[in-house]
Amino acid sequence: MKSAVITFPGSNCNRDAQDALVKIGSKVQNIWYKETSLDDDLDLIIIPGGFSYGDYLRSGAMASISPVMNEVKRLAGKGVKVLGICNGFQVLTEAGLLPGALLRNKKMKFICNKVSLRIENADSVFTKNYKQNQIIKLPVAHMDGRYFADGETLKKLEDNGNIAFKYTDDGGNLSDIGNINGSELSIAGIFNNDKNILGMMPHPERANDADTAGTDGLALFEGLAGL
Amino acid sequence: MKVRILVTLKNGVLDTQGKAIENSLTRDLGFNNVSEVRQGRLIELEIAEENKDNIAQIVDDLCDKVLVNQVIEDYSFEII
Numbered sequence: 001m002k003s004a005v006i007t008f009p010g011s012n013c014n015r016d017a018q019d020a021l022v023k024i025g026s027k028v029q030n031i032w033y034k035e036t037s038l039d040d041d042l043d044l045i046i047i048p049g050g051f052s053y054g055d056y057l058r059s060g061a062m063a064s065i066s067p068v069m070n071e072v073k074r075l076a077g078k079g080v081k082v083l084g085i086c087n088g089f090q091v092l093t094e095a096g097l098l099p100g101a102l103l104r105n106k107k108m109k110f111i112c113n114k115v116s117l118r119i120e121n122a123d124s125v126f127t128k129n130y131k132q133n134q135i136i137k138l139p140v141a142h143m144d145g146r147y148f149a150d151g152e153t154l155k156k157l158e159d160n161g162n163i164a165f166k167y168t169d170d171g172g173n174l175s176d177i178g179n180i181n182g183s184e185l186s187i188a189g190i191f192n193n194d195k196n197i198l199g200m201m202p203h204p205e206r207a208n209d210a211d212t213a214g215t216d217g218l219a220l221f222e223g224l225a226g227l
Numbered sequence: 228m229k230v231r232i233l234v235t236l237k238n239g240v241l242d243t244q245g246k247a248i249e250n251s252l253t254r255d256l257g258f259n260n261v262s263e264v265r266q267g268r269l270i271e272l273e274i275a276e277e278n279k280d281n282i283a284q285i286v287d288d289l290c291d292k293v294l295v296n297q298v299i300e301d302y303s304f305e306i307i
Contacts, residue, residue, distance in 0.1 A: 058296055065293050094296065101298040104243045148240060148299060182241070 001026040001225050003044040006072070008033040008063045013049035013085060013205060020205040021046070023218070024225040031068060038071040044081045044224055045072055047088030049141070049203060059102060059144040060090030069095055081125060081224065082197045086142055089189070089199035098190055098199045099157070100149030105142070106182025112141045114213065115180055116170055117188050117202060120163040124195040127164055129223035135172040136216040138202035140180065145201040147183035147190075154184055164198055165189040228282055230274055232294060232304040235267035240299050242266060270294060271307075282306060 003026045007014045014030065021028045021044075031038065033052075038045070053062035063069070069091075076082045076097055084092040092098045105111055114137050119130040130136065149157070157163050165188040169178030179186040181201075189200030204217030236242045242265050249264035272289075276282050286304050295302045 057293070061293060061296065093298075099298075101296055103240070103299060106241065106243060108243045108247055146241075150298075 001043045002029070002039070002041060003027065003046065004029045004031045004038060004042050005046045005048060006031050006033060006068055007048070008050070008052035008066060008091075010052045010054055011048050011050035011087070013087075013203065016203070016205040017046045017048045017085070020208045020217070020221050023208055024221045024227060026225060033063065033066045033068045035068045036071065038068070038075055040075070040078075042075060042080050044083065045075065046205075047072070047082070047084040047091050048205070049086030049088060052087055052091065055144070058090075058094065060087060060092075060094040063087075063091045064094035064096075073097065076197055079194070079196050083126065083224075084197075084199040085203055085205060086140075086145075086201055089201055090144065092197065092199040097197055098192055099153050100147055100184075100190070102144050102201070103146040103148050104144050105146055105180075110141075110143045111145070111180055112139075113180070114139050115188075115202065116168045116172060116178065117165040118168045118172060118174075120166055121161045121191070123161070124164065124191060124198070125224060126191075126195075126198045126220055127223065129219040135168060136219075137207070137214060138204055138217055139206045139213050140202045142181070142201055145181040145183065147185075147187040147201075149184060157187070157190055158185070160193055162191045162193065162195075163187055163189075164191055165200060165202065228274055228277060229307050230272055230282060230286055230304055231307050232270045232272070232286060232290065232302055233267055234270065234290075234295050234300050234302045235265060236299055237301050279306065
């Protein structure tokens with residue numbers, strides 16, 4: 001397996017992403033955002049979390065038009081898997097690779113916590129090592145995580161099985177308390193139609209070690225590596 | 228020509244910052260005659276072009292490509 005981790009000015013989870021990839025035996029290329037050519041034989045591109053361009057204009061907006069993104073779009077179109085985590089999810093929506101947008105958290109506070117999520121679709125290269133409706137716990141750390149899309153887009157996401165994760169309360173139920181940032185339909189992560197692109201606000205790369213935040217995120221990476 | 232672009236959240240998109248400002252104005256400062264506060268973003272820029280139709284086209288292009296996320300935002304502009 002061969003992966004690339006993109007780093008923008010202000011990215012801060014690139015190292016964690018790299019660690020998770022090394023753990024599953026992937027080769028890792030660290031790619032600076034000014035790069036204009038990516039290898040065609042990549043299996044996976046990770047757009048990591050952080051605060052690219054200081055969140056200026058809108059979170060992810062400037063990164064979405066930076067040079068490397070032309071290559072990310074080209075390879076995504078050829079079926080290369082793309083995983084956007086946190087700021088990476090914001091970049092993917094701004095780039096038009098995923099529908100919708102991420103707005104300021106409903107309660108206007110930065111949320112740094114470990115949250116419960118329900119696997120909404122286990123039939124994808126990203127989620128195949130989870131069980132349908134399984135409840136997992138992953139860390140979140142974001143200010144702009146409130147997923148928004150118009151009603152028609154939300155219906156399409158549901159009908160096509162493009163919702164990957166939803167926030168739940170600790171009992172594993174959808175609720176206002178569980179929906180930490182006020183996202184539409186409690187959405188925490190979505191796929192594109194071809195399911196080769198996943199954007200998610202929670203951090204699976206920060207949950208690959210039993211000594212820190214648990215190992216619920218590791219299954220996602222192991223699934224990608226065919227482990 | 229100098230252009231002023233006004234970007235606002237679409238109607239129906241919850242504007243948390245506008246809500247916070249409204250709460251401060253009404254609850255904390257007692258301006259009970261204030262409601263429906265919306266916060267936007269104002270961008271001024273210089274465009275090396277005199278023809279108004281061309282300017283409109285350039286502004287639409289700028290807004291479409293980066294300045295505005297039309298999933299959540301609307302915009303208007305004026306030449307100043």
